[in-house]
Amino acid sequence: MDRSSPIAAMTLVEKVIARAAGREAVRPGEILTAQIDFAFAHDSSGPRRWRPYLENLGVGLWDASKVALVSDHYVPAVDAESAAILSDVRAFARQYGVGAFFDMVGICHLVLPEHGLIRPGHFIAGGDSHTPMAGAFGAYAAGYGATDMAAIVATGETWLSVPETVRVDWSGAFQPGVVAKDIMLFLCRELGLDNAFAAIEYAGSTVAAMSMPERMVLANMAAELGFETGIVAPDQVTFDYLAARHAPVEDEAAALALRSDTDCAYRAVHRFDAATLAPQIARPHAPDNVASADELGEITIDQAYIGACVGAKLGDLRMAAEVLQGRKVAPGVRLLIAPASSATTEQAAREGILAALLEAGAVLLPSGCGACAGMGAGLLAAGEVCISSTNRNFRGRMGHKDAEVYLGSPYSVAAAAVAGRIVDPRVLLADRKIAA
Incomplete structure (x- = not known):
């Protein structure tokens, strides 16, 4: 297959990246500029890292409505240094007009979905290595270091090399006492921790039957596997979760169309039987x-x-x-x-x-x-x-x-x-x- 063709079949990851890059099609290895739909950080990785860059450049946030901050690392403050960091986060949110500021209400990777801020098809940049958790919603979500995140929140864009996709299919029903965490520990052993420059897509009847929080486990621990991101195609489970949080998906057909094409090219495909999996x-x-x-x-x-x-x-x-x-x-x-x-x-x-x-x-x-x-x-x-x-x-x-x-x-x-x-x-x- 000619992967340079604009009509070439694409994976779910490639489709999301193509949308963010304003392209009809993309292929692995291409270096592109992507527009950010949503960016976030927590109290350890955000304002105290961003502020010096923004002040030196004399700029603000590219779009404060697309930036979220969550205090979750230093909470509640156990010493004066922690208290000072949290105070700075609160001041930054006020100064830069960050409306989506969640202070001491939980961990960013769960709080943001709870508020309907993670959307299918979006390109998401986060200042934490477990940002891929948002990929459970059919988003491309990747973690970035402080310098990259400062550039992202100032410009609203970033560059990337389009990753190949590894697909992992799970079929069958779990035994009692076996859950998504056991899948991920099993995959850490089977696939290893060195899977850089690739994304992992989870699919199969086992994944389709999972709740959104269980799918979040799969996407989250893509970071442990070393993948750039983890992702699950959006479906009715996704739509119901977001609708229950007063954030319905307006174009469900477009979200469903993100599913990987049947004839797309993967780096590898792995198939496993969930019924045979023991607690790991x-x-x-x-x-x-x-x-x-x-x-x-x-x-x-x-x-x-x-x-x-x-x-x-x-x-x-x-x-x-x-x-x-x-x-x-x-x-x-x-x-x-x-x-x-x-x-x-x-x-x-x-x-x-x-x-x-x-x-x-x-x-x-x-x-x-x-x-x-x-x-x-x-x-x-x-x-x-x-x-x-x-x-x-x-x-x-x-x-x-x-x-x-x-x-x-x-x-x-x-x-x-x-x-x-x-x-x-x-x-x-x-x-x-x-x-x-």
Whole structure:
């Protein structure tokens, strides 16, 4: 196939980039200028990095209505330095007229979708490596460093080399206790962490059956795999999610047309059966050091942490409560829960989920990035072992460099908190069914 032809078949990623570049068609390897539909940053990556560039250039934001700021890293302030950073973010939002400023209400990657600001077909630039989470909505969403983001918010555009696309198809239904997080840990082992200059597209009947928050897990952890972005084609699930947040998609047909053409060219296509997937655990100190939960030996834990954009959404808290209801956290284990947004906390309270978690012995923390980013409460001491629903377990990320962090789904984290050691959550879920 002649990929230089303007009528060449395109992948979902290529179609979104073509729209942003004002082109009829694009092909991998082309270097283009793309117009930004939406840009955002958090308190660590945004104003304190942008302000010097904007002031030196004597410019403002190219379009304040297309820029969002979220305070989520230094919240709530635990020292004077953190308080000063947050004060600067608030002052920047006022000075530059940023209307979409969300202060201490949750993690940016979840707060923005909750407010209907992530749209199918948009080109999104974010000042955080997990910006690809927005790709769950059929957007091209990539993370940029501070210098690039300053240029983006000043000009409204950026350059890129069009990436190739790797397609991953999942078919079949999950076993109880297996979720999107297990897919991503499995893929970290199977595909590795070095997939630069390519995008990953998730598809198949398993993905089609997922809720939007579960699709967000797939897109989010494209960053761990090393892809430029992760993406899922928009469909009725996408439209219903946005409509429920008073942000309906006006042209659903155009969004559906973004789906990859049947004869497009991929770098590779991988196919997996979700029915055969067991709960996965990443061992220290890398997300690709993965084994099935039932293959691990006796690993006792000091702490279980349910938090982060990828692991403390409402559905994640429901998973934890399913395991913890009527049970107690094991003696000597700390179970810490930091909901990903205040909206998550409010709904979990209405549903009785928080009560179940707290009755089991969990400790509720503020919404924010917290221990996932090595900030705030929940950091680890030397020699301590933690299992976490977060997306990374690099040495020293959650505290002391000699601590050990295992990664798992909220099911796996909750099951470990009850058992005092890492176990296959399917065992506890099966016990629940027998008792019923």
